Amino acid sequence: MSTYHPLHDGWTLTGGEQEGVPATVPGCVHTDLLAAGIIDDPYLDDNELRQTWIGRTDWVYRTTFGRPSGGSDRVDLVCAGLDTVATVTVNGVGALRSANMHRGYRVDVTGLLHDGDNTLEVRFDAPYGYAEAQRDALGARPGPYTEPFQFIRKMACNFGWDWGPTLVTAGIWQDIGLHAWSGARLAEVRPLTTVDGTAGRVEIPVRVEHTGNAAVTVTAEIAGVAAELRLAPGTTEGILVLDVPDVELWWPTGHGAQPLYQLTVRAGADTWTRRIGFRTVELDTDAFRLSVNGRPVFVKGFNWIPDDCFPARVTADRLRERFGQAVDTGANLLRVWGGGRYESEDFYDLADELGVLVWQDFPFACAAYPEEEPFRSEVEAEAREQVTRLAPHPSLVLWCGNNENLWGHQEWGWPEALEGRSWGAGFYYEVLPRVVAELDPTRPYWPGTPYSGAPDRDVMDDSTGTVHIWDVWNTEDYTHYDSYSPRFVAEFGFQGPPVWATLRAAVSDEPLTADSPGVRHHQKAVDGNEKLLRGLGRHLPPPADVDDWHYFTSLNQARAVAYGLERFRSLMPYCMGAIVWQLNDCWPVTSWAAVDGAGRRKPLWYAIRRAYAPRLLTVADGVVTAVNDTDEPWTGDLTVTRRAVTGDLLAKESVPVSVAPRDAGRVVLPAGLAGGDLLVAELDGARAIRMSAEDPDMAYPPADFDAAVEPVAGGYLVHVTARTLVRELAIHPDRLDPAATVDDQLVTLLPGDTVTFTVTTDRPLDPAALTGHPVLRCVNEVRS
Template identity: 30%
Template sequence: MNLKHFYILLAIAILFNSCAKDDRPTVVNIHQGWEFKQQTDTTWNSATVPGNVYSDLLAHNKIPDPFIGSNELNVQWVPTKNWEYQTTLNLDEKTLEKSHIELTFEGLDTYATIYLNDSLLGKTDNAFRTWKFNIKNLAKANNSLRIEFQKTSTHEEKEAAKLDYVLPPGARVFTRKAQFQYGWDWGPIINTSGIWKPIKITSWNNMRLQDVHFKQETLTDSLAQLSVLYTISSDEAVEETSFEIKYDNTTHTVKSPVKKGTHTYATNLQIKNPQRWWTHNLGEPYLYNFDITLKEGKHLKAQQTAKIGLRTIKLIREKDEKGETFYFKLNGIPVFMKGANYIPQHSMQDKVTDAHYEKLLNDVVDANMNMLRVWGGGIYENDIFYELCDEKGILVWQDFMFACAMYPGDKAFLKNIEQEAIDQVKRLRNHASIALWCGNNENNEAWHRWGWQADKTEAQKEEIWNSYLAVFDRILPKTVAKLNPEIDYWESSPSYGRGDKRFQFEGDAHDWGVWHDAYPFERFEEKVPRFMSEFGFQSFPSYEAIRMFTQEDSISINHDSYITHQKHPRGFKLIREYMERDYPVPTSGDDYVYMSQLTQAKGMTLGMEAQRRAMPYCMGSLYWQLNDCWPVVSWSSIDFIGNWKALHYKAKKSFEDVLISSVVENDTIKTYIVSDKLAPLKGDFFLDFVDFNGKNIHNVQQRLTIAPNTSQLVARTPVAHIKIAPSAYVMRGTFTSNSSSSSDSISNTTSSLFYVTRPKDLKLSPQDVSTEVTKTETGFTIELSAKTLQKDVFLYTKAKGHFSDNFFDILPNQTITITFKTEASAIDDLAIKTLNGIQEKLSL
């Protein structure tokens, strides 16, 4: 051997010996080969995992689609049966040789008995918990895995019989699963059962890294200090391990002994001149990428990554002369929260793909929202939801999954939900998007103001309330304080409902005076709270969604399927009642659907803008609701198909970072400029009063400086100064500005239109819209123009796609360009509907 070959072999040997031997845990999903059946049947059918029994029955045509017609009524037998799932679990020799083999169920719905090789492995009773079982002693090369799911009513009836009173609203309170599956005033009764989240086999040798928590201790412009808490399980004491974190060309290494058993260790990181995470409207939602490894000698024991955003987020509650504040400070800055309440995207969660999450959250950003409230009657969302919120700069108000109910307080139940809270807080606490943990939705309000105490003795009321306190004043806040102390806890949303006069002056508010009490939309301007976390109004969904559940091409508002697709008993009556106040009431189905969406959008944007004008007194506007879980008449701004209703298009305008908003008070038009920008804005402000033929009636012009992060009254215009009837003109506001802190010369223009009178009273000219359509690489561009003002122009087609704007106004002699993003090769059926056209039709 020559010297050259010797050195080559020596280098190879050194390289080989210096490389860590891969001894990381092996993780395998157990999603293949599953079968299911009703417990009393003998025939097994193929199943999809993750999934649920409804999806599997649908796949085999054993039930009709519950989303179509009134089929929901025909599938109610499903949750009255017990169901079984089974598969063959094959393990290779390498897995069997590992010292630990663990079977993990991330979500079983709900009362499950698990058998491995016909041996009882365990039982579960909470769809929100992760269940882990050591199967080392049971595992072999070929294993049978069988899960029996017991119907929820068996447990619910048993628990209810233990009490001498009924816990409102009924049986669902005893079962820890998605509460909306029992039916809501926007959702069907689809009480699922099955394996709704992944099942995994994890095998490893003597040591395992179980959890890494990046806990932010301090954050300044010059320095971020983090504690990194990492949990290791080891079969024996080890003299030295190497825990390593790499980030931004920096390597942080901790060499330390590890104790036998499961223990949590800590190390500290410092990041100089840290980049902060911001909501997308205020800055960059910057995320640090951390690469984490754990080694024992030359053995690589763990390798994982984490994306961490550095930011401070605090809920500020301070007494003042009106009551008590309720607002969030992000990185020390008060931020007005603009957004909506989020519900599960599908009654059958397995139907929700990553693409659905991506699209919906893009729609949130596109509508200028910076916060979503994950409502407490649904689910703790999949990891992808929070990851995308982190990346896109959307804050999350996270409810624990309790809604509109009083829950039991026995030891077993309390222990169960404590572990549920531990599982979920530990899973989500690393996400920069988490802004608040909230105990429940409306439970406090319901107990005190919904008449739930009427049939209870004093002793029963005390017991029920003590159970409430045990959950929401002790277990949940203590869990958050221990595991995620950086984030505030809020007991119940709202603090006060509309029946308590304090709802307007402290805490967060759910104001359902509009809708449930049929108060006029103007109530939103008269009763502005500190933070509006729920308010809403219904409308019909898109034509596409209606065609889906009616299975008819024509659009009807009297179809039999509305028996199940309008869940509010007074829903249709209220839609019409409000429509009659503000709009002409059409007779045709498609016109009525269009008008219902305009009615919803008008009322809701009236509220959003009133709340924004009132800042900093009011610092949040989260409407009910963002999305649907099936095709339905509801409060959503995006329907089940993913189509934007008028509300979402108009919310996008009402949530712009710089908003021109007007209101008539004492026969005077008051015009405000609301700015969420963190720097002052200087620019030219114009008000133009124009009749519907384009004639200029009155003008106002000012040079303005708008303070950062505020609402500023900029103009008062007496209605009497406008020398034509309010029904014959529109006021256009325009503000062209530059940020005073900006070094560039780019200007931004904000504009808005304001009508003094109700839409139905406007003296509009007949529909007169000209269009020119051009094919593009991603769809089409549509140029629209009109000689006279055209109100609420609605474009629609059967081609699947998205209009960049819709339900907009065209000023006289104005040309507007709209893009339609679609994969369709043509949109030959493109149609236009306007308020002008509806009025013309009614007058004939």
């Protein structure tokens, strides 16, 4: 027999001056205190600042439960995730001690249970107290902030980041329950798939645990193919092999379908089942080129951070929305960043279903980490558990040792600060690659990013390996992306504010300004607001008010990232990947995200969708590049026109082009197309427009267009026909209805062009407001 009994009910929380607070499990202290009305929403205004005491307080969760019936031989307490330093007692007797948010725990509590009510208590030590004690014992290590996040195996960004608040959590953050069983159970199942032609193979190392000493029969089945393994008395491990003929290959989105096969493994009454896929993955470690099923894949990606500071609030539906937002841009990869967590099964299941490749960082980010005990054993145990857990997922294509720690040690002055103390090299070059090689040899391992392939190379050598580009945003204009010819860009980005409705819901400042206290608090980057304004440079006029500030900085973010993406894609196949920092936010904040903390798509999202299109035209330095990321040739007549700012045609050339599949073709512009105010390149429905000067220097005519609003089921259609050039036309319907969305943004129209925007809302909207300032904006608008 084998039955599982969740222990999610009847919990109370005690700590500090709070006693007997009703608690939700899974959850955390912050959400319980918020639900009880004891704290205000930490995401609003500057409430965060008054909640630091929570991370410096010890907390106790308590509940009672009945002993499982049925006469099982053994009852295990199973804790999928405890955050973080916890002592668990059953009926007053210690059952386990944990100090790692990234691990699960299972302990035999059969002898601790009795009939009637049993008491379960989970005591959490204050995270700050534990981390600071470890720091004092082992010696300080350099990092980006004064917070001690590298001294506790916990989600680092809990301690604040340049896009996140400091909300140091504690709690039973994942499932907890009792597993009652007899005979045998599957303690570990680790399927490893390989493909040879059309033949698939699944090798399944298994480990069983049993309550007696009898032989155990383990069976496995997939796609009508079965295998059986008999483990003799006293034997707990073995390997099953399933050879599956004529498998359908799993492909990344944009390259093919994602067939998944149900794999079922049984031992006695215990059953383990997962969907797996058949595919190969290879990494060219010099050029840093990922190939799936033998085909090089240009990575169009996003970096992924935890979608909420309180992970238990991230539901499967919320993840499905985020994945949809990523896939709808044309992206094919999410990089799970090393300052967060190993993501949930829901996350990886969605990636499998949708064909989204996953790059998985181990949780180390931006700091020197101690390698002494207790961390060395914790890191290896965590890695072994998570590598085993994630092995079934075909979407997972890369294990990466850390984020920016190799860069930090090489270029940020760490050796002097460390004075010989450990900093994590043993993890990245020894422990983690050994664990991956042993448990998941079907996937590549990369020691960290940025990294150029060997410890003695310059980590930021863009001719090999991966680079992170942060001089743009920090110090350089976004046109500086042109100075890079990278093999693979694992991080780059540019800031912009959240959508207006998100900003107004989170910040109650009156009057709201670009520099008001709440806006400042929701900007965590050093000099972030100053960099936003400096980044406008000569590209856009100085903002006259907060409405201008919001539109111009949002537009500039979109332009900057699109500029970089077009540069990197134009270098294909020399460059084979760009991962935008970042897809999502964990709270409402000015940041690099394309989707803000309320789940709303920023103008950046629409720009990335254009830049990630399967077929892209881009113009730079007198060359038109046609990027063809499809399986069919792209052929046709490339038409290039030179126009005056009025839209009048000054010159025109047409050139036949044929671009091979998964390649880029380049056309040098004829001399006759030099001059003029703007250049327009068009091929088979794709268009690229380049201005001859920055917008403030263009002497645009006042925007003149006809706008008509048509009510339809589910919202409105807004038809716009341009009589002049209309630069970066955008509609922001969330200013009228926070739930309203629009299907496109930042559209440049030539005279005579027509565009129709679809506004989705369930509220009646004023057509005049929908087509008036500040809801409808363009760079060359004239206000009435």
